[in-house]
Amino acid sequence: MVSFKPTDEEAAFVKMAKDFALHEIRPAARESEENKKVDHAIIKKANELGFTLLELPESWGGLELPLISQVQITEALAMGDLGVVQGLGGAGDAASFIRMDPDNSLLADYKISLASGTETAAAFLNCEEDGKHKVTIEASGGEYLLNGRSAPVKMAEKAECLLISGVDSAGEDVLLWIGHIQQHSGLRKKTGGDYRLGLLSSHFASYEFENVKLNQASVFAMGEAARSLKDNAISRIIVLEAAKEVGLMNAALSYTAEYTSQRKAFGQEIAKFQGVSFNVAQMAIAASAARNLVWHAAMKIDQQEADAIGFSMGTLNNAHEAVRFVTDSAVQLLGGHGYVQEHPVEKWMRDAQAQVNVFMSESELLARSGDYLLSGTKGGIQDDILRTVTASKPS
Amino acid sequence: MISYELSPHQSQVKAIVHWFAENEIRPIAMISDKQKRVPDEWLNKVNSMGITLSTSSFGDDEGRNAAKKEAKGERQGNRLGVIASEEMGWGDPAIALTLPGPGLGGPPVQHSGTPEQKKRFLSIFSRDEEPRWGAYALTEPDAGSDVSGLQTTAVKTDGGYILNGQKIFITNGGRASWVVVFATVDRSIGRAGHRAFVVEKGTPGFSCSRLADKMGLRASETAELVFEDCFVPVENLLGGEEYYENLSSGPSGFRVAMKTFDSTRPIIAAMATGIARGAYEYTLDIINKEFPKHGRSYQTACAILAKLNQNITASRLLTWEAAWKADMGLPNAKEAAMCKAYSGKIALEATSKCLELLGPAGMEDTIVEKMYRDAKIFDIFEGTNQIQQLIIARHLYEPHGVRV
Numbered sequence: 001m002v003s004f005k006p007t008d009e010e011a012a013f014v015k016m017a018k019d020f021a022l023h024e025i026r027p028a029a030r031e032s033e034e035n036k037k038v039d040h041a042i043i044k045k046a047n048e049l050g051f052t053l054l055e056l057p058e059s060w061g062g063l064e065l066p067l068i069s070q071v072q073i074t075e076a077l078a079m080g081d082l083g084v085v086q087g088l089g090g091a092g093d094a095a096s097f098i099r100m101d102p103d104n105s106l107l108a109d110y111k112i113s114l115a116s117g118t119e120t121a122a123a124f125l126n127c128e129e130d131g132k133h134k135v136t137i138e139a140s141g142g143e144y145l146l147n148g149r150s151a152p153v154k155m156a157e158k159a160e161c162l163l164i165s166g167v168d169s170a171g172e173d174v175l176l177w178i179g180h181i182q183q184h185s186g187l188r189k190k191t192g193g194d195y196r197l198g199l200l201s202s203h204f205a206s207y208e209f210e211n212v213k214l215n216q217a218s219v220f221a222m223g224e225a226a227r228s229l230k231d232n233a234i235s236r237i238i239v240l241e242a243a244k245e246v247g248l249m250n251a252a253l254s255y256t257a258e259y260t261s262q263r264k265a266f267g268q269e270i271a272k273f274q275g276v277s278f279n280v281a282q283m284a285i286a287a288s289a290a291r292n293l294v295w296h297a298a299m300k301i302d303q304q305e306a307d308a309i310g311f312s313m314g315t316l317n318n319a320h321e322a323v324r325f326v327t328d329s330a331v332q333l334l335g336g337h338g339y340v341q342e343h344p345v346e347k348w349m350r351d352a353q354a355q356v357n358v359f360m361s362e363s364e365l366l367a368r369s370g371d372y373l374l375s376g377t378k379g380g381i382q383d384d385i386l387r388t389v390t391a392s393k394p395s
Numbered sequence: 396m397i398s399y400e401l402s403p404h405q406s407q408v409k410a411i412v413h414w415f416a417e418n419e420i421r422p423i424a425m426i427s428d429k430q431k432r433v434p435d436e437w438l439n440k441v442n443s444m445g446i447t448l449s450t451s452s453f454g455d456d457e458g459r460n461a462a463k464k465e466a467k468g469e470r471q472g473n474r475l476g477v478i479a480s481e482e483m484g485w486g487d488p489a490i491a492l493t494l495p496g497p498g499l500g501g502p503p504v505q506h507s508g509t510p511e512q513k514k515r516f517l518s519i520f521s522r523d524e525e526p527r528w529g530a531y532a533l534t535e536p537d538a539g540s541d542v543s544g545l546q547t548t549a550v551k552t553d554g555g556y557i558l559n560g561q562k563i564f565i566t567n568g569g570r571a572s573w574v575v576v577f578a579t580v581d582r583s584i585g586r587a588g589h590r591a592f593v594v595e596k597g598t599p600g601f602s603c604s605r606l607a608d609k610m611g612l613r614a615s616e617t618a619e620l621v622f623e624d625c626f627v628p629v630e631n632l633l634g635g636e637e638y639y640e641n642l643s644s645g646p647s648g649f650r651v652a653m654k655t656f657d658s659t660r661p662i663i664a665a666m667a668t669g670i671a672r673g674a675y676e677y678t679l680d681i682i683n684k685e686f687p688k689h690g691r692s693y694q695t696a697c698a699i700l701a702k703l704n705q706n707i708t709a710s711r712l713l714t715w716e717a718a719w720k721a722d723m724g725l726p727n728a729k730e731a732a733m734c735k736a737y738s739g740k741i742a743l744e745a746t747s748k749c750l751e752l753l754g755p756a757g758m759e760d761t762i763v764e765k766m767y768r769d770a771k772i773f774d775i776f777e778g779t780n781q782i783q784q785l786i787i788a789r790h791l792y793e794p795h796g797v798r799v
């Protein structure tokens with residue numbers, strides 16, 4: 001039976017997340033942005049309340065929640081502040097890979113360190129994203145040689161571990177895990193970069209690889225196994241990112257509705273001008289449509305539906321577009337007050353654009369999603385192009 | 396005859412301003428954004444070179460009967476203004492707005508000042524002296540789009556007026572040698588009570604209380620001004636008292652405030668077009684150099700860039716049309732609103748799409764990232780997008796006898 005009613009458990013968890021978001025995350029947003037890091041007390045509390053453990057398997061001390069529950073909770077959290085949520089750390093995007101393959105012996109050390117309560121962060125470098133990271137992976141005799149420089153990667157500045165997804169010079173899929181970055185002399189982080197756009201508390205940094213040699217002991221998966229792991233894990237990440245964008249949209253929508261209901265011009269509340277109220281209505285439509293798609297995509301993944309992966313890409317495309325529209329509208333409807341830092345909407349608009357920049361481009365997502373529609377679950381021609389792009393030498 | 400060709404003079408202005416934008420403005424764009432101010436040495440240097448931001452040369456006296464040809468030929472001040480402003484916006488809009496000169500305060504003085512006032516206030520800008528600025532102070536905490544709601548009061552007293560009130564978001568308000576301040580002599584009569592005063596820096600009771608931190612345009616000063624029992628001599632009432640007394644029906648300070656928009660909006664629109672073009676050119680170059688010339692990401696980039704190219708060109712043409720009309724002495728309020736509304740939108744669209752194409756690398760230390768933050772203000776100041784739409788709609792419905 002069709003229903004939109006969350007379970008009691010979900011509702012309780014969402015309420016807790018919303019309280020945390022509005023009372024602890026939101027008030028810390030500006031300071032986090034200025035300090036370029038999230039206050040430790042918030043990270044600690046997020047860990048205690050389980051917000052960083054939603055995706056991790058139970059055998060890892062995680063909550064192993066279905067994606068449909070996670071998207072609701074994540075959405076509520078991001079209503080506080082997206083920059084803070086992206087800076088919470090922990091296993092982050094790697095959690096979805098761990099979820100897919102919890103018993104991989106390669107991760108034994110990381111499992112111990114996470115279970116012991118240390119907040120070891122992991123970063124995820126997806127070299128397949130339209131060749132935007134200029135890193136090459138050369139396969140030779142069971143070893144991999146990495147060279148080049150990545151674009152900024154979320155949490156990289158803080159993370160000790162790094163998960164790399166790519167296609168090697170022979171066109172094979174590969175997933176590599178680096179447990180201790182500092183143990184590789186050719187691998188350097190470029191930290192302290194000049195970031196001003198958004199998500200400033202999310203610890204962006206880029207990686208430089210100079211003949212970094214990784215042997216079999218660093219191979220999380222390869223070939224067909226790696227492909228299927230990536231497809232599944234990345235579609236989970238995509239849906240969770242889209243859920244965060246829905247949270248940001250809801251924040252911008254409610255802030256704007258409240259502001260425009262009180263601000264007066266031409267002798268009345270500006271909400272009474274249709275130029276304002278219709279725009280707020282459009283924001284609401286965009287946010288609700290995006291939320292519905294995210295929930296639906298999450299359910300498809302939970303139920304392992306055949307079109308889940310392609311659908312999720314379309315869903316993130318929609319969320320990207322919607323979050324840009326909604327946050328831009330929020331600034332617009334606050335007028336000059338939206339552009340200055342007394343109100344949070346200017347930050348939300350910057351965060352939204354940074355989020356869109358980092359998590360796969362709109363056009364790429366849409367085209368990939370279309371590939372799945374036309375060529376079935378394999379993703380068709382896309383793979384070939386990706387291979388040519390990522391296998392080419394960095395310029 | 397329809398022509399899109401720049402005259403030799405126009406080409407020359409474009410080339411010179413572009414040279415300046417590329418070689419003088421761009422090198423300090425990122426650092427000025429970071430430090431939230433344009434370096435003083437730089438301002439001293441450009442001032443001594445005689446470079447100023449003047450938005451008033453195009454709305455000057457001749458504008459009233461511009462249909463008359465000037466001795467040298469067709470009047471072209473407005474077109475020159477938008478051609479130059481596009482290059483300035485391409486360089487950096489925050490720095491452009493910080494160039495010494497009367498700035499947005501120029502047009503009201505030009506339009507409505509007495510000959511004595513024009514001389515007194517506009518002659519202080521000189522390359523032989525320290526850099527100086529003018530400013531335009533209309534907006535208040537509770538009066539932005541709706542200027543008629545302004546609360547700052549001007550009470551007539553011996554030899555002048557006493558001003559009380561607060562202004563916010565005033566570009567160059569802190570550094571300005573004088574500020575055109577709009578105040579009301581009688582709140583109960585609405586717009587008819589508005590007056591424009593030139594308040595000089597150092598006038599007792601006039602102070603700058605703080606500067607705003609912003610999403611972008613960070614190198615440009617956005618000031619909050621306070622007037623506490625601030626005495627302004629009658630000589631500083633723009634146009635003089637007779638100006639208001641002679642015509643019983645108006646002009647009011649409101650007219651003064653609104654009239655300047657028809658010449659400043661195309662200037663602002665041109666800057667927005669320049670921002671869009673700057674982001675587009677930067678991205679086109681990167682894609683050309685770094686993308687393989689095949690595959691899907693290349694195709695995607697082609698489609699996006701082609702669309703932006705159309706939008707940028709349309710934006711420029713709308714702006715040129717508005718400026719051309721002003722040069723011809725034709726009414727251009729609708730066109731000025733159109734180019735402002737269109738350019739504000741496409742500047743954001745272009746910078747956002749270029750960031751998409753650049754991907755995560757675009758977030759770190761690129762001019763496009765800054766341009767995205769700068770672009771948004773162009774949809775807000777000098778009348779928000781909604782207000783431009785209102786103006787356009789009013790003009791469209793006027794012949795049908797409907798006021799929207």
Ligand SMILES: Cc1cc2nc3c(=O)[nH]c(=O)nc-3n(C[C@H](O)[C@H](O)[C@H](O)COP(=O)(O)OP(=O)(O)OC[C@H]3O[C@@H](n4cnc5c(N)ncnc54)[C@H](O)[C@@H]3O)c2cc1C
Nearest residue numbers: 273275332333335336533534539540564566776777779781
């Ligand atoms: C960086 C910066 C520099 C500035 N420089 C100057 C300056 O030098 N001098 C100066 O005087 N001002 C300046 N301003 C102020 C600017 O012009 C105003 O912020 C702008 O006009 C909007 O006014 P507001 O902020 O009060 O917004 P509001 O008027 O409160 O508008 C809020 C929202 O309501 C909408 N709205 C209002 N009325 C209607 C309506 N009737 N129909 C439909 N929608 C409506 C608006 O479009 C907007 O979306 C500056 C502002 C900034 C941020």
